[in-house]
Amino acid sequence: MDFRAHLPVQLEFGAGKIDQLGELAARYGKRVFLVTMTDMVELGFVERAFLSLNRAGLETVLYDSAQPEPKSDQIDSAAAVLRESKCDVVVGLGGGSAIDVAKAVAICAKHTGPVWDYVNLSNRPPQPVDASITLPIIAIPTTAGTGSETTPYSVVTNTETVQKGTIKEPAIFPRVAIVDPELSCRMPQKLTGATGIDAFAHSLESYLNVPNRSPLSDALAETAMSALIQHLPNAYADGNDLDARAGVAWAASVSGMVIANAGTTVTHAIAQPLGARLGTSHADSVALFTVPVLRHTLPADAERIARIGSLFPDFKGRGKSAEVAAELAIDAIEELLISVGITTRLSDLGASDSLVDELAEDVTTYMSRPLAQHPVLFSAEDIRSIVRSVM
Ligand SMILES: [Fe+2]
Numbered sequence: 147m148d149f150r151a152h153l154p155v156q157l158e159f160g161a162g163k164i165d166q167l168g169e170l171a172a173r174y175g176k177r178v179f180l181v182t183m184t185d186m187v188e189l190g191f192v193e194r195a196f197l198s199l200n201r202a203g204l205e206t207v208l209y210d211s212a213q214p215e216p217k218s219d220q221i222d223s224a225a226a227v228l229r230e231s232k233c234d235v236v237v238g239l240g241g242g243s244a245i246d247v248a249k250a251v252a253i254c255a256k257h258t259g260p261v262w263d264y265v266n267l268s269n270r271p272p273q274p275v276d277a278s279i280t281l282p283i284i285a286i287p288t289t290a291g292t293g294s295e296t297t298p299y300s301v302v303t304n305t306e307t308v309q310k311g312t313i314k315e316p317a318i319f320p321r322v323a324i325v326d327p328e329l330s331c332r333m334p335q336k337l338t339g340a341t342g343i344d345a346f347a348h349s350l351e352s353y354l355n356v357p358n359r360s361p362l363s364d365a366l367a368e369t370a371m372s373a374l375i376q377h378l379p380n381a382y383a384d385g386n387d388l389d390a391r392a393g394v395a396w397a398a399s400v401s402g403m404v405i406a407n408a409g410t411t412v413t414h415a416i417a418q419p420l421g422a423r424l425g426t427s428h429a430d431s432v433a434l435f436t437v438p439v440l441r442h443t444l445p446a447d448a449e450r451i452a453r454i455g456s457l458f459p460d461f462k463g464r465g466k467s468a469e470v471a472a473e474l475a476i477d478a479i480e481e482l483l484i485s486v487g488i489t490t491r492l493s494d495l496g497a498s499d500s501l502v503d504e505l506a507e508d509v510t511t512y513m514s515r516p517l518a519q520h521p522v523l524f525s526a527e528d529i530r531s532i533v534r535s536v537m
Contacts, residue, residue, distance in 0.1 A: 148358030151407050156322045157351065157399060161388065163326040164286060165258055167237065168202025169196050170322050174282040176535035178206045181224065181248040182239040184211035186210070189332050191288060195239055207231040213245040215419045215421055215428065218304045221247055221261040225254035228281075236260040236286045238320075240345045241341070242292025242301075242428070249300040249318040252281040265302050265311035268515040277317035285320040288329040290381075290395040291341025291429055293402020295323035309512055310422035318423020319406070325399050327392040331385055331446055338385060338485030342378040342394050345483070346371060347432045348401035352408035354443065354450060355519045366400050372457045375482060382486040411520040413439045416529060419508035426495055438532045440476045442490035446522035448472035452481070493536045502537075506530045 171178050178199055186192050199206045228251045238248025250261050256279040263273040285295035298315040349367035377393030417431035448468040455463045455475025463471030506529040517524055
């Protein structure tokens with residue numbers, strides 16, 4: 147065995163933990179910049195965060211204009227507000243997008259460049275980030291999928307270049323992740339299914355990441371995928387099932403640790419440019435490509451795909467050859483997706499035929515690095531055929 151692991155996030159997991167925000171944030175200063183979205187105000191989560199911060203004697207500056215799939219110009223505006231506010235710590239409260247904005251502004255408020263300078267594209271290196279001046283971050287997820295609370299990543303869309311890229315920077319690992327599964331009980335059913343599948347894809351793709359996976363990331367990925375197989379359909383069927391919500395929230399945070407240490411490959415490499423081109427949500431984009439990418443990968447590593455199948459309690463591939471078991475594993479994953487409402491096709495999202503070539507171009511240029519980490523190298527033609535298969 148020979149590997150490196152980095153799991154620096156203090157995880158505070160449990161129902162009601164949001165009320166500990168104040169005492170946790172007080173370690174990092176007196177003024178808190180709270181990044182969130184207006185629906186978090188409506189759900190009462192912002193008020194609870196304020197009450198906890200007030201009890202700890204902290205001053206709070208509210209920024210509730212974070213948007214889904216955040217754009218670079220919005221982040222630059224938010225960073226200007228943070229700079230003016232003279233806050234010491236940034237709290238991201240909401241789905242992955244709110245947390246990603248919190249992370250990005252924690253860098254930008256203390257650096258001179260626009261946010262896009264710090265995005266790591268496969269064909270353009272990012273500007274350096276000084277960890278010693280980047281503001282500390284506390285993440286409070288209200289969905290269960292992106293795992294942003296345990297990763298050093300922040301995903302940014304550039305509407306000018308029509309690209310969607312990722313800041314990959316250890317300085318933005320949250321210092322603390324407050325994972326309170328009661329918050330995710332308020333998630334709508336469709337979002338529950340799609341974000342849960344995003345979490346599954348994080349572990350699945352990392353499990354197939356040849357150069358970056360390790361015994362640790364494999365073990366965490368198996369744990370997370372098992373928990374999602376067990377709990378996601380229940381959380382989807384009954385949003386108030388706290389046991390299921392906790393199982394999914396735990397799996398999403400663990401999957402975040404998995405991508406922090408291994409990383410996604412082909413499915414995310416296609417999903418991200420799709421989001422930039424069509425405005426499709428990240429979770430929906432990932433869900434679209436997961437099964438076709440697996441079918442295309444099967445001949446390259448049937449044994450590993452079959453091992454994922456064995457995580458399903460009623461797996462039909464036991465005792466079968468690796469190839470047959472891998473086929474059945476992909477069938478089981480497809481059934482899991484369908485069981486949580488994933489049935490969208492690209493044409494339902496208004497895609498035109500030109501998207502096939504556009505995505506192949508995006509994936510093989512600025513998203514090309516993860517392709518080389520997959521068990522089999524996908525050519526531009528392979529990408530085209532996968533995109534066509536979900537039209
Ligand atoms: Fe993802």
